[in-house]
Amino acid sequence: MATRIRLQRRGKKNQPFYHLVIADGRAPRDGRYIEEIGTYNPLTNPATVNLNFDRALYWVEKGADPSDTARSILKHEGVYLMKHLRGGIAKGALTEMDAERKFEAWKQEKESKINNIKREDADKSRNEMKKRLEAEAKVREAISAKVAAKYAAAAEAEAAAAAENAEEAAAEATAEETAEATETPAE
16 A cells, blocks of 8 residues: 555635645545644745644655655655654764754754744735825825815905905995084084
8 A cells, every 4th residue: 555645625715724644545635544644724924834743754754655745845844854864873974963953953944934934024014004004194194285275265265255344344334434424514
């Protein structure tokens, strides 16, 4: 029986979620499997992989043939690196301590790269939000300037009307005073 390490699709339409399984090579994609060794979520940035490292290494060393995607996931998680280091230990080229040290150094480097990606993504989204808020503030300022101009024009029109009314009232008052002044001498 040829064992394969492959992905079983789960999740909804347009929202894939995969289980990493060990299955018989003749079994259907989403059919029976021997063992589930992890999950893979490609929708997150970076993709989320939860892997039972020891069981994956066990099956790779036993000769399970991974699919292309499963192979890239296992390489990304360091299963093939550990297999390679264990081969070096078996041949006597490395000690177990050296192999562990190399693997830990690789793992820390990988984690720092992932953290950099997450940090850059957060900075990018923060900068986009700032730009969006600045653009919104400019639009608000333009609208408030238009409204202020409209109210200023209305206030000027009211002031002009009040000035005209004041002038008319003053003219009427002077006309009444002159009329009264002309009427008093006649008496």
